Amino acid sequence: MSFTKVCTLDDVWEGEMEPFTVNGHEIVLVCAEGGEISAFQGVCPHQDIALSEGTFDGKKLICRAHLWQFDAGTGKGINPDDCALAVYPIRIDGEDILVETEGVEPLFAHS
Template sequence: MGATTGTWHKAMDIDDLWEGDMAAAEVEHTKLLLVNVGGEIRAYQNRCPHQAWALDEGDFDGETLVCTRHMWEFDAKTGQGVNPSSCRLTSYPCRVGEDGAIMVDVG
């Protein structure tokens, strides 16, 4: 996960990202993929490390993200590659504020 710089930006509201869903967002010119895994929010760069295909165009079954371009799979909770296991998604620190805003620190 990227280091926290302390500069948080609103990506979207938690009410717009239900459990088991994913959504694209953009913060400070950084394209993000927000994922709600069992009620926990994760923020990743919205591109597959293979050929930079947008991950929000892929599939998410609540646990695994699948890039539709070449079927690469990632653990949605950790960003670790499942198939192949030698890769990882770029992640960003995120949190949900008391007002329900999903805040991301893109560095």
């Protein structure tokens, strides 16, 4: 696996999300309540809308268009529950946040 530095821990605070383009992949980094950092596809699987334009309450990402909701720890759909976000492996190296994009493709759902 080849990880790419995306940002530092100071760039994503607890309860925040930040969009990034990494090796041509649109991703969103989230720092959930408790400080766990995750990386997901940056677009809603419903209609390809940037998740960074939605909201994040520390537990779930909510798309602005149709209010689809995703668990910030797993990427699994909450509403609706039959969809999910692609998860990108991350690694923390000191203060740096690194993401692996190889082999990960965005997921898309029913309309």
